Amino acid sequence: MATYQELMAQKAALDEQTAQLEKQIAETLRAERTGVINQIKTLMADHGVTLADLGAKAGKPVKAPAGDVTRKVAPKYRDPNTGETWSGRGLKPKWLSAALETGRTLDEFAV
Known part of the structure; x- marks a missing residue:
């Protein structure tokens, strides 16, 4: 079994090799x-x-279009009476909480 000193020497050699490889990669x-x-x-x-032509000014990088900052999430649950939906994220809507309190299950509202 290797001693602590030997393991530390191996670690130092590997750290040096890592530094050299990172420099070579760069x-x-x-x-x-x-x-x-x-x-x-x-x-x-x-x-x-x-x-x-690329939509850039000299010396400034071209940025990709940002797109939608907020993404729409597909609804997972729908109220059959009103058509209201819930994605399953955030607080439960009142219509769903009320229905669950009456004994209905979440699966009944699944889209």
């Missing part, structure tokens, strides 16, 4: 990114595409 990503940027610039020049 350098490789930087080199690949440079190549991709050059390829994009070449394609843009070949096809006459400008930053304005």
